[in-house]
Amino acid sequence: MSIVTLCVFEDEDYENFLPMTHTKPVFNLVCGSKTLLERMIEELRPQKVLLFTRDYLKEKLIQKTSFTVNEVDVEGETLIVNGRLLVDFEAVSILRSMKLGEALTCKGALIAMKLGEGVARGALANRIFEPRLIKSFASIKEVDLNLINYPWHLMELTSKLLNEVSSLGEGYSGDEIKVIGDPQMLRVGGDIQVEGPVIVDVRKGPVYIGKNCIIEGYTKIEGPVYIGDGTMIKGAYIRSKCYVGRVCRIGFGSELEESIISDFTNKQHAGFIGHSYIGEWANIGAGTNVSDLKNTYGTVRVSIRDSMIDSGLVKLGCFIGDYVKTSIGTQIYSGKKIGSFSHVHGFVYDDVPPFTIWARSFGLEPVELTLESAIETQRRMYERRGVVQTKADVELAKRLFELTAEERVKKGVKSRPFRLT
Numbered sequence: 001m002s003i004v005t006l007c008v009f010e011d012e013d014y015e016n017f018l019p020m021t022h023t024k025p026v027f028n029l030v031c032g033s034k035t036l037l038e039r040m041i042e043e044l045r046p047q048k049v050l051l052f053t054r055d056y057l058k059e060k061l062i063q064k065t066s067f068t069v070n071e072v073d074v075e076g077e078t079l080i081v082n083g084r085l086l087v088d089f090e091a092v093s094i095l096r097s098m099k100l101g102e103a104l105t106c107k108g109a110l111i112a113m114k115l116g117e118g119v120a121r122g123a124l125a126n127r128i129f130e131p132r133l134i135k136s137f138a139s140i141k142e143v144d145l146n147l148i149n150y151p152w153h154l155m156e157l158t159s160k161l162l163n164e165v166s167s168l169g170e171g172y173s174g175d176e177i178k179v180i181g182d183p184q185m186l187r188v189g190g191d192i193q194v195e196g197p198v199i200v201d202v203r204k205g206p207v208y209i210g211k212n213c214i215i216e217g218y219t220k221i222e223g224p225v226y227i228g229d230g231t232m233i234k235g236a237y238i239r240s241k242c243y244v245g246r247v248c249r250i251g252f253g254s255e256l257e258e259s260i261i262s263d264f265t266n267k268q269h270a271g272f273i274g275h276s277y278i279g280e281w282a283n284i285g286a287g288t289n290v291s292d293l294k295n296t297y298g299t300v301r302v303s304i305r306d307s308m309i310d311s312g313l314v315k316l317g318c319f320i321g322d323y324v325k326t327s328i329g330t331q332i333y334s335g336k337k338i339g340s341f342s343h344v345h346g347f348v349y350d351d352v353p354p355f356t357i358w359a360r361s362f363g364l365e366p367v368e369l370t371l372e373s374a375i376e377t378q379r380r381m382y383e384r385r386g387v388v389q390t391k392a393d394v395e396l397a398k399r400l401f402e403l404t405a406e407e408r409v410k411k412g413v414k415s416r417p418f419r420l421t
Contacts (some may be wrong), residue, residue: 004075005050214310254272
């Protein structure tokens with residue numbers, strides 16, 4: 001059955017995905033070879049899409065999408081879906097078979113509602129997304145679907161979903177790449193530039209390389225892997241189950257394993273990143289390494305909303321927000337989070353708030369990165385990639401700076417100039 005209007009919303013559990021969701025809605029996080037929203041639209045094929053997110057993200061989201069944001073502009077029967085839902089084959093079947101006036105929940109969280117136009121307008125206008133509030137206008141049915149609860153679930157699911165890249169692009173016919181396994185499992189999105197020798201091992205899964213990518217000599221890639229358009233891989237080792245976004249730079253001596261590297265992020269020099277989620281426009285300095293394994297081989301715990309949550313995973317790295325900078329030689333411990341716009345030095349053995357210059361392992365108190373410096377650094381980085389900083393970028397940074405002030409106070413961040421010496 002055709003879906004007229006699809007409304008995708010965030011619930012309060014976007015906080016579980018901080019710091020990545022400081023600057024974007026949860027449905028714009030990557031899972032597999034695409035974002036949760038891209039997957040939802042591709043699978044459900046609605047006639048119209050409406051997005052609902054936090055107010056301070058609205059203008060930036062409008063800048064990045066053609067869809068209506070935070071406006072109740074429904075037409076006809078409306079499917080309202082939680083942005084944390086992984087819309088896989090099972091979810092598509094269940095969502096398409098929903099009856100009008102029906103709501104689906106999973107472990108107490110709203111997954112979806114199918115409503116008539118008038119009822120949908122009321123629910124959206126009042127942001128009624130809690131199951132206890134919808135009983136008056138919808139019957140509730142409990143289902144078991146992939147509603148993603150924590151950020152490490154994104155990496156776990158990505159490792160399983162990346163086999164989907166075998167259907168992307170076309171085969172590669174050049175002889176600069178030595179393919180181990182079925183050559184048809186190496187897919188390209190268009191013209192790419194390859195400086196041999198390059199090894200691509202597809203025995204465990206396919207590899208997709210986007211258009212206008214540059215793959216320099218002595219690169220090794222083990223599938224399944226997705227590499228976005230315009231990215232440069234300069235003699236790096238990309239191990240299995242990695243997503244590398246658009247216009248990234250992954251340099252000689254870099255090693256990636258089961259990680260998501262978002263668009264426009266640089267890792268130009270040697271160092272290891274494993275089982276981690278790295279945001280957009282991050283710059284990972286030379287010699288930066290991420291620990292993804294405890295010395296005890298125990299499971300990694302992560303601080304989520306002031307509680308320590310056991311991930312259940314023996315291997316888990318870090319979570320880095322957008323616009324983060326790590327200096328040379330930075331060492332990041334397992335399960336740690338680095339907030340958006342922050343600059344870190346030395347050993348990172350604690351979570352770092354947004355807009356913070358962190359060098360505690362050098363015996364220095366954390367210092368607040370000024371808003372003016374954060375905005376100017378963003379402008380300079382954009383300029384290096386031919387991107388123009390917009391009013392929406394600046395206003396988002398300003399609002400996020402205000403919203404995260406208390407977080408910095410709790411961590412003892414001081415408002416004074418930073419000095420290493």
